[in-house]
Amino acid sequence: xxxxxxxxxxxxxxxxxxxxxxxPFSVFMKALGIVVAVVLVSGTGVAAYAVYDLAASYVTxxxxxxxxxxxxxxxxxxxxxxxxxFVAGTDACEPEFSAIFGDRCSGSDSEGxxxxxxxxxxxxxxxxxxxxxxxxxxxxxxxxxCDRGDGSTSSAMSKQPLNSAFYAGGGSEGGxxxxxxxxxxxxxxxxxxxxxxxxxxxxINITDAIGGVDVCVQGGISDPLAGLYLPDGISTVSGxxxxxxxxxxxxxxxxSDLGRISNxxxxxxxxxxxxxxxxxxxxxxxxxxxxxxxxxxxxKSSSLTNPLTLVQIALAIKDVPFSDIVFVQxxxxxxxxxxxxxVPNYAAADQLWAALEANAPLELTGKAGANGSVVDVTxxxxxxxxxxxxxxxxxxxTEAPAQEAVVLPNSITGSTAAQSTCSVGNLG
Numbered sequence: 502x503x504x505x506x507x508x509x510x511x512x513x514x515x516x517x518x519x520x521x522x523x524x525p526f527s528v529f530m531k532a533l534g535i536v537v538a539v540v541l542v543s544g545t546g547v548a549a550y551a552v553y554d555l556a557a558s559y560v561t562x563x564x565x566x567x568x569x570x571x572x573x574x575x576x577x578x579x580x581x582x583x584x585x586x587f588v589a590g591t592d593a594c595e596p597e598f599s600a601i602f603g604d605r606c607s608g609s610d611s612e613g614x615x616x617x618x619x620x621x622x623x624x625x626x627x628x629x630x631x632x633x634x635x636x637x638x639x640x641x642x643x644x645x646x647c648d649r650g651d652g653s654t655s656s657a658m659s660k661q662p663l664n665s666a667f668y669a670g671g672g673s674e675g676g677x678x679x680x681x682x683x684x685x686x687x688x689x690x691x692x693x694x695x696x697x698x699x700x701x702x703x704x705i706n707i708t709d710a711i712g713g714v715d716v717c718v719q720g721g722i723s724d725p726l727a728g729l730y731l732p733d734g735i736s737t738v739s740g741x742x743x744x745x746x747x748x749x750x751x752x753x754x755x756x757s758d759l760g761r762i763s764n765x766x767x768x769x770x771x772x773x774x775x776x777x778x779x780x781x782x783x784x785x786x787x788x789x790x791x792x793x794x795x796x797x798x799x800x801k802s803s804s805l806t807n808p809l810t811l812v813q814i815a816l817a818i819k820d821v822p823f824s825d826i827v828f829v830q831x832x833x834x835x836x837x838x839x840x841x842x843x844v845p846n847y848a849a850a851d852q853l854w855a856a857l858e859a860n861a862p863l864e865l866t867g868k869a870g871a872n873g874s875v876v877d878v879t880x881x882x883x884x885x886x887x888x889x890x891x892x893x894x895x896x897x898x899t900e901a902p903a904q905e906a907v908v909l910p911n912s913i914t915g916s917t918a919a920q921s922t923c924s925v926g927n928l929g
Contacts, residue, residue: 563796563799563800563801564800564801564802564803564806565676565678565679565696565698565800565801565802565803566650566676566679566802566803567678567679567682567683567693567694567696567802567803567804568647568648568676568679568680568682568683569683570694570802570803570804571692571694573694573695573804573810576813577810577813577814577817580626580694581626582625582626582858582860583623583624583625583626583857583860584623584624584694584695584814584817585621585622585623585624585691585692585693585694585695586621586622586624586693586695586696586697586814587619587620587621587622587681587682587685587693587695587696587697588618588619588620588621588622588696588697588698588699589616589618589619589620589667589678589681589696589697589698589699590616590617590618590619590620590698590699590700590701590704591614591615591616591617591618591667591673591677591698591699591700591701592605592614592615592617592700592701593614593673593700593701593702594606594611594614595700595701595702597702598701598702598705601728601741602701613668613672614667614668614672614673614677615638615664615665615667615668616638616663616664616666616667616677616681616698617638617664618635618638619635619636619637619638619663619664619681619685620633620634620635620636621633621634621636621685621689621691621693623691623857624814624817624818625857625860626860627860628825628860629817629818629820629821629825630821630825630826630827630860630862630863631818631821631825631826631827632827632829632857632863633766633769633826633827633828633829634829634830634831634853635762635765635766635828635829635830635831636663636685636688636831637663637758637759637762637830637831637833637843638662638663638664638758639662639663639664639758639841639842639843640662640663640831640833640842640843640844640845641660641661641662641663641836641838641839641842641843641844642660642661642663642684642688642844642845643657643658643659643660643661643684643687644657644658644661644665644666644669644680644684645657645680645683645684645687647666647669647670647671647676647679647680647683648670648676648679648680649670649671649675649676650670650671650674650675650676650679651671651674651675655669655670655671655680662842663681663684666680666681666683666684667680667681670683673698673800677698678696678697678698678800678802679696679802681696682696682802688845689850689854690854691854694802694804695801695802695804695805695810695814696801696802696804696805697799697800697801697802697805698799698800698801699798699799699800700798701744702798703798703799704743704744704747705740705741705743705744706794706797706798707791707794707795707798708738708739708740708743708744709739709740709794710787710790710791710793710794710795711739711772711775711776711781711787711791712739712787713737713738713739713740713743714737714738714739714743714768714771714772714775715735715736715737715771715775716731716735716736716737716738716746716767716768716771716924717734717735717767717771717878717921717922717923717924718731718732718733718734718736718923718924718926719733719876719878719923719924719925719926719929720733720925720926720927720928720929721733721926721927721928721929722746722749722752722753722924722926722927722928723752723926723927723928724745724749724750724751724752724927726750726751727745727748727749727750727751727752728741728745729742729745729746729748729749729752731746731926733926733928733929743768746764746768747764747765747768748761749761749764751927752926752927753874753875753924753925753926753927754870754871754872754873754874754875754924754925755872755873755874756927757871757872757874759830759833759843759871759872759874760870760871760872760873760874760875761874762830762871763830763869763870763871763872763874763875763914763924764870764874764875764924766828766830766870766875766915766916766922767870767875767916767922767923767924769828770826770828770916770917770918770920770922773823773826773918774823774918777819822919823917823918823919824917824918824919825862825917826917826918826919827863827865827915827916827917827918828915828916828917828918829853829863829865829909829913829914829915830871830913830914830915831845831850831853832845832846832849832850832853832910832912832913833845833846834846846912849909849910849912849913852907852909852910852913853909853913855907856907856909859907861904861905861906861907862904862905862906862907863906863907863909864906864907864908864909865909865913865914865915865916865917866908866909866910866911867909867910867911867912867913867914867915868911868914869914869915869916869920869922870914870916870922870924870925871914873925874924874925875916875922875923875924875925876922876923876925877916877920877921877922878921878922878923879919879920879921879922880921
C-alpha cells in the first residue's frame, strides 16, 4: 500500500522557497572519498590490519540497492560525460541525538524521515570539474512510483514536495534513498549511478572528527529555535553547533529556506578548503578517524561498495582547482498554487544541464546567495605595477585558448570554492 509523507506542522510555516537543506553532505562525501583513498592506498601511520578492517566494514555495512541500477564500469573513467553522485540528508530522530531536536523528535511532528537535503555532485571528465547542485526540499514536482523494498511499490504522484520522496519510497528500511535518486534523475535527465545518505547525527559525528569548520558571519546570529548564537566575524563550529549553523533559517538572510541553502554552501566551501589543508591531509590520525566515522555514519548505494571505486572518485577530484568547484542552487519559480512552495524553472535548469554536458566552465551571474543570506567578500586583486622594462625579443609560445565559459542565468545563484563568502546574520 502506498503512503505519502506525513503533514508536519513545521512545513506550514515555510516561506517562499522553504527548503530545509540542512547539511553539506556532498562535500562530506568528497571528504570520505579523499580520506578513504589516502587511508586505503597509503600505509603511513596506519596498521595493515586496521586498513583491512576499514575496507571490509565499508563494503558490508549500510548498503542499499538503487532501483534500475545500471552496471557501473569498473573504471569510472569509462562513464561518458562524467560521474554523478547524489547525496541525501535526512532528519532521522536517532535515540542518541533526539533530545537535541525537541518536538521534532518527541511531539506530533516526530513521524517519518524526510530527505530535507538533496544534492547532486557532478564530476566532469577531462578536464575535471565539480559542480554541486542543491535542490530545495519544498520543490514541488512529480514523484515517480518507487520500489519500497518490501515487495510493494509506491503510487506515482503528480505534484509533491521533493522531501516526501524518501518517505514515499519506504524510508531507511526500504527504498527511500532509491526513490529520491529516481525522482532527481527524472527531473534532471541525469543518470545517477552512485548515492549516499547521512543523518543529523552523522553530521555531528563527522564534523567533530575533522575538528570543526570555520564559518564567516556578517553581523552575528541569534536563533533560539535552532539553538545557535554566533558573533560577527569568523567562528569555528563543530558538533551540535555545526548542525545548528546548517539548520538555521531564521538566523540568516530573510529567514527563508532558500537562504538557508546558500548559508550551507558557505559552510561547504570552507569545509572543502579544510579537507585539503595540511592540518588534515598530513595527519594520518585525523584521516583515519574521519574515515572511520564517515563510514559508520554514511549509508551508500551498492555501487559504492568497492573501495577502489571510491578511491577513483577521490583521485578524480583531489586536484580540481577551487575555481572549478561550483556550488549552485537548482533554479526555481514561485508555486502559483502555494506561496510557501517553489516549482522548477525548467528553462534556466536546461542551460545548466547543457553546460554540464558540454563540460564547459561555468560563469555565475547570479548572487552568491539567494534571499539575502550570503555576500561575497572575496578581496579584490591589486593592479600589477607598471613596468618600464623593455620587452624581450624572445617570443613566448602561444598557449591554447581557454575553453569559453557558459554564462548561467542570474536565476541560478551560487559561488565557487575560490570565493570568500559570509552569511548575513539576523543581528547585522
